[in-house]
Amino acid sequence: MKSIYLLLIIQTSIALSQSYQVGEFWSKEHINKASQRSEIFKESVGEVGASATLFYIGEINNKHWAITNNHVCPNLKNKNECQNRWISFYYYRNQRGQSLTGKITRVPLIVKSLDLALLEISFDNLDQFDRPPTPLEISSQKPFTNQELISVGFGMHNNEYGSLMIEENSFECQVFSSDVRLTKDPDILNPIDYSVYSFLHGCDVSHGDSGSPIIDRNTNEVVGLLWSGKYPKDKTISKRGFEKLPLDFLWKELNYASPGFLIKEKLNQFFK
Secondary structure, three states: OHHHHHHHHHHHHHHHHHHHOOOOOOOOEEHHHOOHHHOHHHHHEEEEOOOEEEEEEEEEOOEEEEEEEOOOOOOHHHHHHOOOOEEEEEEEEOOOOOEEEEEEEEEEEEEHHHOEEEEEEEEOOHHHOOOOOOOOOEOOOOOOOOOEEEEEEOOOOOOOOOOOEEEOOOOOOEEEEEEEEEEOOOEOOOOOOOOEEEEEEOOOOOOOOOOOEEEEOOOOOEEEEEEEEOEOOOHHHHOOOHHHOOHHHHHHHOEEEEEHHHHHHHHHHHHO
8 A cells, every 4th residue: 555655646746747847857956965066046136925036136326226027026906915025035144043034125127038036125224234145147148949947936846945046057957939929828737917028048946946046057148037837747858859849739738037138128118
């Protein structure tokens, strides 16, 4: 009986993994296992509440700013859903081992067609740190096919303790189509009701990664804002050789990010 029960657990685990997984293996691991080049992301990538991801873009006009998805932090008609919501840069710590924490003070810019929310944030304990987090730079360049990527976020899959997870070395984490398409949300579990300009990538992501930066592996610049992906995925996506499947099929089954160069244009307009 115990062996049957164990087999059911293993089968269930495999099934859930393949619901999110791109390629033969799940490639995300704990941020503490990241290479030295990726240490910066411990500072820059934080958590919104206990359900999503954001990243810090710097201090501008004497205010601190971060980015996440509009579907994570809606504005306008739903302002109260974001105002005073707590944020945490858990892995950015001072000499006493304390994490940097804060809250969202307002959401002055949303762009639904990029699933973008610009957050003005305030820190609770920045005076106990030598400096703010290192901001991530958003690329002004268009993504290109086979561009190697890094994905960093608080996705829930294979993440029992809600840790910051990173994928930085896998074959799958790359741009599979640099075409920018206005795309409907393929998430069967909890889709948003608007379309988003997107490029196609194969980084492993799961629920909780919403708002994650998709980063060029060579420059550390943000080339995309993760917003969705097909869930559950066709089982062929979780097997070796998935990349040889027709591109139109991959567009239906892989993951989406809104392009950084379009986000940067909107931010430049806003801050002017």
